[in-house]
Amino acid sequence: MTAVRLALVSICALLLCRTAWTYDSEAGRQKADKACALCHGKGGVSQQPSVPSLAGQRDRYIILALYQFRAGNRPSAQMAQFAASLSDDDIGDLAAYYSGLRPWRPTRKISVEAASAGPALAQHKNCVPCHGGPGLSGQEHVPRIAGQRIDYLTAQLRLFRAATRGDIDGNMTSAANNASDKDIDMLADYISGLSTP
Ligand code: HEC
Ligand code: HEC
Structure with missing residues (x-):
């Protein structure tokens, strides 16, 4: 419980303090094209079944998810290594870029x-x-x-x-x-x- 509370406090600090800063979505696009598009698809629309799309995702959720991967609170064989090297500014820029894109479309019909x-x-x-x-x-x-x-x-x-x-x-x-x-x-x-x- 203490660990959960601590994680919550740091996330809130990150989200609240950081929303006052302006992030650079163009810098985010460049980082995304280099380091993320291989798995998450160009423009944040995934072509791989086990990889989530990111285009149009909520900026706060993207920040939260990257922070959780980086802190090791959300275990992931694939994301851990990519999140480890991201700075807070990288995370903000990437969130600004992906959240500003047109949301992904469904890839299948509901039964x-x-x-x-x-x-x-x-x-x-x-x-x-x-x-x-x-x-x-x-x-x-x-x-x-x-x-x-x-x-x-x-x-x-x-x-x-x-x-x-x-x-x-x-x-x-x-x-x-x-x-x-x-x-x-x-x-x-x-x-x-x-x-x-
Ligand atoms: C080698 C493939 C790979 C690369 C490269 C990669 N990711 Fe991921 N990403 C994944 C997978 C797979 C998941 C789903 C979590 C899991 O199952 O491990 C994920 C999950 C995420 C999530 C959480 C999405 C959600 O809906 O919860 C975010 C945000 C994310 N990645 C951002 C990034 C960013 C930003 C980069 C570039 C710095 C990146 N990823 C690079 C494979 C990758
Ligand atoms: C009380 C609020 C709440 C309820 C109820 C709730 N969710 Fe969530 N859901 C969340 C939050 C917050 C997250 C992000 C958690 C995190 O990553 O730490 C989340 C994450 C998810 C994710 C992961 C998405 C991703 O991109 O990785 C899925 C899938 C999901 N919810 C589906 C559902 C479904 C289906 C239901 C109903 C059975 C549901 N949720 C009910 C708050 C809720």
Whole structure:
């Protein structure tokens, strides 16, 4: 608990103090093209099932995620090495760049079953109010998840349920805590096909 509180305090400090600074999205684009596009796709739209898209993601969430990888609070075989060398300014520039892009589009169609059961399940499990309303486009530090890749969503929900995914405030671990495999499959199917501007 103490570790979680400490992480929370430093993130808040980072987010609040830093929003007063101006970040350079052009510098962010150059860094992204060099170091991130290989996996996250050119323009932040991923072509790889297990890699999330970043185009149009909330800036606060991108900062939070990079900070968590860098601090080792969100374990990731692939991201750890890339986040380790980023300065606070790099993180701000990258967040300014990616959050300013037009959001990614869904890469698949929702199945008939998930189209009918998904909206009520997402509402019932409180995904909707936290993730920015029925369009699930995120808010503040809560990520946009609409149209994100299905394999990635499924993997993240399983990690939260197993309590092994970095989780800034513990909310997602509780949200996924009593989700069945079927719930997770249904939610990932529905959310990954959801088209939100
Ligand atoms: C070798 C491939 C690879 C490279 C290069 C890479 N990433 Fe990632 N990134 C991943 C993977 C895979 C994930 C998903 C986390 C996981 O499963 O480990 C991820 C996750 C993220 C996330 C969290 C997104 C979310 O929705 O939670 C952010 C932000 C991110 N990367 C930014 C960057 C930035 C910025 C760079 C360049 C400095 C970069 N990545 C370079 C593979 C990569
Ligand atoms: C109380 C608020 C809250 C609720 C309820 C909630 N979430 Fe989240 N969710 C968050 C926050 C905050 C994060 C970022 C956590 C972090 O990275 O530390 C997150 C992260 C995620 C991620 C990871 C996204 C990424 O890009 O890595 C997924 C997927 C997700 N939520 C799906 C859901 C689903 C599906 C539900 C409903 C079952 C749900 N969430 C309910 C707040 C919430």
